[in-house]
Amino acid sequence: MTNASEGRQESAGGLDRRRLLAAAATGAAALTLAPVSFARAQAATAPPKGATGPGEVTRTVTGHLETGAADFVYLPVEVPKGVQKIAVEYSYDRPSVPAGTPGNSCDIGVFDQHGTKLGGKGFRGWSGGFRTSFEISASEATPGYLPGPVQAGTWNIVLGPYQVAPQGMNYQVKITLTFGAAGAAFVPTYPPRRAKGRGRTWYRGDGHLHTVHSDGKRLPSEVAAGARAAGLDYMISTDHNTSSSHAVWGEYAGDDLLIITGEEITTRNGHWLAWGLPAGEWIDWRYRSRDGDFHRFAQQVHRAGGLVVPAHPYCPYVACQWKFGYDDADAVEVWNGPWTYDDESAVDTWDARLGEAVRTGGRWLPAVGDSDAHSEPQVIGLPHNVVYADDLTTGAITSGLRAGRTWIAESASVGLAFTAGGNGRQAGIGETLTTPAAAPVDVRLEVQGVPNGTVRLITDEGQMHQESLPASGTGTVVWRTTSSLAAYVRAEVRHPMADGNPGHGNTMGPVLQWGPMAALTNPVFLKRA
Numbered sequence: 286m287t288n289a290s291e292g293r294q295e296s297a298g299g300l301d302r303r304r305l306l307a308a309a310a311t312g313a314a315a316l317t318l319a320p321v322s323f324a325r326a327q328a329a330t331a332p333p334k335g336a337t338g339p340g341e342v343t344r345t346v347t348g349h350l351e352t353g354a355a356d357f358v359y360l361p362v363e364v365p366k367g368v369q370k371i372a373v374e375y376s377y378d379r380p381s382v383p384a385g386t387p388g389n390s391c392d393i394g395v396f397d398q399h400g401t402k403l404g405g406k407g408f409r410g411w412s413g414g415f416r417t418s419f420e421i422s423a424s425e426a427t428p429g430y431l432p433g434p435v436q437a438g439t440w441n442i443v444l445g446p447y448q449v450a451p452q453g454m455n456y457q458v459k460i461t462l463t464f465g466a467a468g469a470a471f472v473p474t475y476p477p478r479r480a481k482g483r484g485r486t487w488y489r490g491d492g493h494l495h496t497v498h499s500d501g502k503r504l505p506s507e508v509a510a511g512a513r514a515a516g517l518d519y520m521i522s523t524d525h526n527t528s529s530s531h532a533v534w535g536e537y538a539g540d541d542l543l544i545i546t547g548e549e550i551t552t553r554n555g556h557w558l559a560w561g562l563p564a565g566e567w568i569d570w571r572y573r574s575r576d577g578d579f580h581r582f583a584q585q586v587h588r589a590g591g592l593v594v595p596a597h598p599y600c601p602y603v604a605c606q607w608k609f610g611y612d613d614a615d616a617v618e619v620w621n622g623p624w625t626y627d628d629e630s631a632v633d634t635w636d637a638r639l640g641e642a643v644r645t646g647g648r649w650l651p652a653v654g655d656s657d658a659h660s661e662p663q664v665i666g667l668p669h670n671v672v673y674a675d676d677l678t679t680g681a682i683t684s685g686l687r688a689g690r691t692w693i694a695e696s697a698s699v700g701l702a703f704t705a706g707g708n709g710r711q712a713g714i715g716e717t718l719t720t721p722a723a724a725p726v727d728v729r730l731e732v733q734g735v736p737n738g739t740v741r742l743i744t745d746e747g748q749m750h751q752e753s754l755p756a757s758g759t760g761t762v763v764w765r766t767t768s769s770l771a772a773y774v775r776a777e778v779r780h781p782m783a784d785g786n787p788g789h790g791n792t793m794g795p796v797l798q799w800g801p802m803a804a805l806t807n808p809v810f811l812k813r814a
């Protein structure tokens with residue numbers, strides 16, 4: 286993609302009035318601005334003799350970006366020796382725009398002297414559009430940023446102008462360096478990869494959670510407390526585009542709550558979850574689907590033993606729809622937060638792909654569901670995954686999810702058991718039952734916790750059976766098929782529609798024929814012997 290933006294930069298510090306426009310060579314469309322230099326600054330502003338406070342130097346950069354700006358605008362900052370802390374503040378104007386036209390919106394982050402190479406070592410933090418300032422020192426950093434020494438060299442502040450108004454965007458970046466001796470080194474507290482499990486059984490966990498380390502308002506302590514309150518056994522931390530929260534979860538994990546480290550990688554062509562990343566590992570997000578870089582980062586996650594999970598693939602927000610395909614995916618998040626129309630679309634796509642997998646003999650993709658909870662009143666655990674695992678460890682949970690031995694529950698008050706039996710054998714969720722083609726197969730679903738719910742049994746032919754649950758919410762549904770008639774069977778449990786109607790299978794109409802999802806299972810596959 287060519288660079289359509291007009292860069293203009295003026296240093297208020299009077300150091301650099303050159304105007305410079307250059308396209309960076311790597312990654313998504315990028316623009317590199319003229320460097321901000323702090324050369325000679327230290328001597329000029331060192332604290333006067335006898336002063337007790339450290340010396341501080343500030344530079345302010347202003348500029349203008351037009352509509353069609355590069356995805357990432359890099360502002361190099363020449364950091365001299367002897368800096369103890371870097372602090373950055375930024376702002377931009379928000380001219381009014383007609384309804385439906387994107388207004389100005391600009392993300393921010395920073396790379397250190399290791400450089401900005403895609404997937405490189407220089408990442409030091411990202412706060413998206415959530416914060417207007419950040420600080421980094423050896424001892425601490427603003428959530429979203431990585432504490433550590435502020436070493437000399439070229440740092441890069443990254444602006445991500447993901448929406449630019451027709452009038453353009455006027456921005457200002459203020460950089461303050463504090464000179465002095467570095468403080469004590471930050472000590473990360475990573476969570477253990479094991480909790481006290483109940484052996485081989487079903488474990489509940491939310492795989493998509495945000496904190497103040499990205500754009501959530503909840504502290505890590507509040508998210509961990511929320512996971513416990515929701516009756517979860519595990520949770521996966523997935524702050525956007527940063528690994529900074531990994532270093533604090535150790536404090537909040539416990540025998541009763543496994544905390545798995547991850548990231549939500551937020552690109553311009555969709556979001557994906559990296560589950561089970563080694564603590565501290567960061568995955569780059571600076572590419573679009575056409576750049577051809579996604580596969581490499583999916584491989585990075587796989588090499589580390591983690592899972593690649595496209596998130597909310599039909600979310601209508603800008604840059605949220607999934608455009609990278611599913612070849613590198615291990616599962617797909619078909620249910621994100623409270624049930625909405627985009628989730629229906631995700632389930633339909635997922636179901637169509639199940640049909641394709643049984644036709645070709647190819648891989649099938651497990652369905653997962655997570656809350657994506659950021660702040661109050663979003664409910665942690667609405668929904669979550671109930672996964673069959675050997676134990677409550679990071680390895681066992683991710684193995685169970687990868688194998689599709691998992692179903693999605695709206696809350697911990699919803700329970701179910703789903704099996705198919707025939708020819709003296711039985712198979713459960715994510716498993717395959719092999720029977721003679723005409724031998725009867727009994728599909729059995731036991732449900733609790735969905736008053737007046739509607740059970741739908743769905744095969745590669747569509748919905749084949751519908752049945753209502755009683756007001757108690759507890760019931761058992763049994764239905765008979767064969768492996769020649771059905772290549773897989775999966776179950777949905779829906780709440781009644783808003784008017785109390787149980788819903789109408791196999792019908793069409795101007796509105797959705799179903800109430801919200803209460804539980805959704807992965808399939809049991811049926812194979813002809």
Ligand SMILES: [Zn+2]
Pocket residue numbers: 549556596597
């Ligand atoms: Zn997202």
Ligand SMILES: [Zn+2]
Pocket residue numbers: 493495549657
């Ligand atoms: Zn999210």
